[in-house]
Amino acid sequence: MTLREIADRLGCQILAGARRGDRRVTGGFCGDLLSNVLAAARPGDLWLTIQHHVNVVGVAQVAGLAGILLVEGVEPAESVIAKAEELDVAVLRSSQSAFELAGRLHRTLFAELR
């Protein structure tokens, strides 16, 4: 599925990187500890996190993630959006919790394939 399809399906806003909407999402990763994300997230994962400071953009790019999905309605600063556009990183946002979004994303990506 593409980022755009996922954003539609989950009802997320796209805050940055809209032109990356055709990027394929192959999995999901939940986590707020940056060192852990770098160690364990896989390329193509959509990263669900509440962390919304500028470092998350660099992490997403370095790890080759499909994008960042900010949870619990957190609002990143303008500088974070700007950085994301600059590094070509997609940033989505939802008011729902990580648990719920992970549940719905998991179902969308895997359960519906059956």
Place this chain on the structure above:
Amino acid sequence: MQKPTDVGSNAAFLAVHLIDAGDVEFGGAASAKIKGDLRRLGIVEALARRAGIIAFEGEMNLILYSSHGGRITVCVDRGAIEITVEDDGPGIEDIDLALTPGYSTAPDWATDLGFGAGMGLNNMQKNADGFEIHSHIGSGTRIVCWIARGEHDAA
């Protein structure tokens, strides 16, 4: 709501917890005890939880940011639960900045432990009915929170 006055004169309960700076291993232990003590006094779960959260955020701030540690004072009277978190250094340079959600001066090691999301003071405000913060560079910080008790409390 107004800050309770004369809290000391008809206090049902008073406790002071001393917190050491840098004592991350034990961080949160005093707050868990504070919550437990309040429940044993008969304070309802919802209020005791809020007090525990306030104490926890205060306790972690003392551990992570104070020069020499500090103390948490819990005072309960018929009208309110009052929690004071204070230390004698280093003080907060810009209080408004410190109160901005997400603003944090936590070192990386603290962030990796799950602290330093910059929500501590805001969590205290969110759980308190009244909140005051006083701080001066070089002389320390004092935060006072209070929670109004309702008619349904036992104690």
Place this chain on the structure above:
Amino acid sequence: MEFQEVARLVEGEVLVPPPDGGLPIDRAYAADLLSDVLALTEESTTLITGQISPQVMRVAEILSVIAVIFVRGKHPPGPLVESAARLGIPVVVTKKTMFETCGLMYQNGVRPCRNRPMLVRTPPSSPST
């Protein structure tokens, strides 16, 4: 779901078992950052986390969390497990990721906590001197 069902579902190792009568798991919350967990407003939640610092159990106690699932194969240290046992909070460790753990539990009917708005109470107008 029942606690033991959840443990089986995530192929987890039970470090602190539930009480004899079992433990229903209805709602869950996933987070690594303790400040985030502290913003939880509901009781009787199961916490899913990769954070194994000693504070996790103290926070669980303050928030009346009913069970904790450690993900990513993060084995909590002995003292943490002892606190959990003392507090009567069942603990499971799973090698699965947080994403997969949430996904499986959600598919099996465990619901999220009610979203809490980012409420910041306006402090009373006492000036900070």
